[in-house]
Amino acid sequence: MGAQSELRQRKSTPANGFTPSEVGRKRDERLDKHEHYEFGGPWGVVAMMIGFPILMYYLWICLWFHDGKLVYPTSLDDVQPFLERMWDHVRTEASxxxxxxxxYxxxxxxxxxxxxxxxxYQQExxxxxxxxxxxxxxxxxxxSCLYVTMAxxxxxxxxxxxxxxxxxxxxxxxxxxxxxxSFAVSFGMYFISVAKGRQIRMSGNFFYDVFMGAALNPRIGSVDLKMWAEVRIPWNITFFLAVSGACMQYEKYGYVTPNMAFMCLATWLYVNACGKGEECIPQTWDMFHEKWGFMVIFWNFAGVPxxxxxxxxxxxxxxxxxYKFSTPAYIALYATLLTAYYIFDTSMSQKSRFKMxxxxxxxxxxxxxxFPWGTIENPTYIQTEHGNRLLTSGWWAYARKPNYTADWVQxxxxxxxxxxxxxxxxxxSVFFINVLIHRCGRDxxxxxxxxxxxxxxxxEIVKYKFIPYVY
Structure with missing residues (x-):
């Protein structure tokens, strides 16, 4: 059958769209096994576990003590004094x-x-x-937890x-x-998961398995820890950091700049989107496939915020x-954010609701x-031999990851x-585009x-990965 004949134009029903065939089950068994190392293997993940915190301290020092400029030793003789100055900042201002x-x-x-x-709201x-x-x-x-926290x-x-x-x-x-x-929870979850026999997709290398995680869906009662940590910790802290900056500006100058107000809006849009569309998260790669290890925990607890x-x-x-802009520049900045947010919000909604x-x-x-167009009526899709359906309607008719593109623009x-x-x-944005490209390749x-x-x-039908007619 040709590609177009595989398209189905009808309402999604509770048919066996997510019931895998025998072929699908065999493929799922393969995907639930460790076959190869990612991220450069054990040495690569150890380098990231050490390197990411060091990078965070370095960039913070540049912002906090050096006027936002990247600093570095000016000669070989300056290396040791430079490192001592760096450590002194961490020791005194980041203890x-x-x-x-x-x-915290x-x-x-x-x-x-x-x-x-x-x-x-209970979501399956x-x-x-x-x-x-x-x-x-x-x-x-x-x-509701967000607004309780805000109050x-x-x-x-x-x-x-x-x-x-x-x-x-x-x-x-x-x-x-x-x-x-982040380190304590990552290592603690690894040992707990292994002790309870809940580990899956293990490589056998200790550091690599701590990095990737051992358990898929760790829970405490009704709380799914992976989803809780993804939504409640990083984006709440991010939002309140922006609010904190706005409060500091107001106390110092008696007003909040449009730039700081922009960050309050941008971070609120994101944390609110995670809350108001939380029922869509169980349908995502993060919940369905990614294990809860250092890779996810570190960025939720420390990296993102x-x-x-x-x-x-x-x-x-x-x-x-x-950093004062002209009025047209502010209008363009806000318009770009709101446009990207709309595409991000509705594309995520379209995909997750289609699965539901x-x-x-x-x-x-x-x-x-x-928002309008958050749910696709009569979506087109490809019915796969596996048993799943691949959406080819809405934003997903133009690119395979339209949500990634909009998220990066934000x-x-x-x-x-x-x-x-x-x-x-x-x-x-630089770090995020590398994450998205790598994640896209993995997916x-x-x-x-x-x-x-x-x-x-x-x-063949959805030709472009991120940007329609470009890439």
Whole structure:
């Protein structure tokens, strides 16, 4: 049959769209086994586990103490003094002091506590091959938890118990505690998972398996730890760091710049999107395939919140006139963000709701904001030999990863909001595009194994990876 004849134009029903065939089961068995190393193997992941924290300290020092400029030894004789100065900054301004432990731990366990007690929307996930195609239920209450957190933070700030400006003021100390948490939880989850016999897809190399993770769906009661950590920790901290920067500006100047307000809006859009569309997350690669190891835990606990908002850190330490724009430039900046966010939000929604429609688990959830074209009526798709369906409608008719493209454009605006004042806030977009390209390659490789010739037919129909008619 030709590629076009494989397309089905009809409503997704609770048919066997997610019930794998015998061929599909054999392919899933292969995908649930370790076949080759990624990320450069054991040596590569060890280098990243050591290198990422060092890079975070270096970039923070450049922002905090060197006017946002990259610094380096000027000669061989300067190497040792340079390293001593770097260490002195870390030792004095980024020590894991008692205050940082209290703040980060309080936030961490408060998020875990309200995740347990707040009511939530119950969403059924995809069938998990390693669990015999059992589906797991996910309690989606991130949105209500977000607003409880915002209200609590407002009360603490107004009452003077915990001024939000203290988040930025203690940035280095909090970052160190976050890094310690990420290492402790990563290694702890590895040992717990192995002790309970819940490990899957293991390589046999200790450091590599800690990095990639041992367990797929670790839980404490009703809380899925992987989804909880992905939504509640990084993006909440990111948002409150932006708010902290805005509070600092207001206290110092009596106003908040459009640039800082932009970051408050951008981070709120992201954290709110994670909450109001949380029922879509169980349908994603992160929940369905990625294990909960250092790779994910480190970036959720420390990497994302303490590297993605470098523009906020810069603005909190510099005069607003150093990054002031013209009115047309501000309009263009905000318009780019909102356009990219709309495509990101609706493309994610289209894909996840299509999977839910196919599985027969889709229900309309009232959450703000809901955008037009978030759900595709009568979608086209390829019915695969595996048993799954590959969407070819909506944004997904133009590119295989339209959400990645829109997400990256958002990341770029987080650097553009300070213009050329410093290159360090562009770390997010530079790092992120490399992550997305690598992740895209991993995903496409997995899909080629999972779907075989059906994937080739899909690629003939949806030709472009990221940008329609370009790439």
């Amino acid at each position: 894991p002091n008692a205050y940082a432990w209290k703040v 731990s309080g936030f961490f366990f408060f998020q875990l506590f309200i995740a347990f007690i707040m009511p939530g 996930g995809l069938p998990v091959p390693s669990l015999g195609y059992k589906t797991l239920m996910y309690k989606c209450n991130a949105l 609590t933070a407002a009360i603490l700030h107004i009452s003077g118990i915990f001024p939000l400006t203290s988040i930025i003021e203690n940035y280095g100390h909090l970052m160190t505690v976050a890094i310690i948490y 303490f590297t993605y908002v470098y523009s906020v850190v810069y603005m909190a330490r510099h005069d607003p006139f150093e 429609q196919t599985q027969g688990t889709f229900k309309w959830r009232k959450a703000f904001p809901q 990341s770029l605006t987080w650097g553009l909001c300070i213009g050329s004042a410093s290159i360090i806030p562009y770390f997010y 496409f490789e997995r899909c080629a194994v999972k779907y075989g010739k059906d994937w080739d037919r899909y690629c």
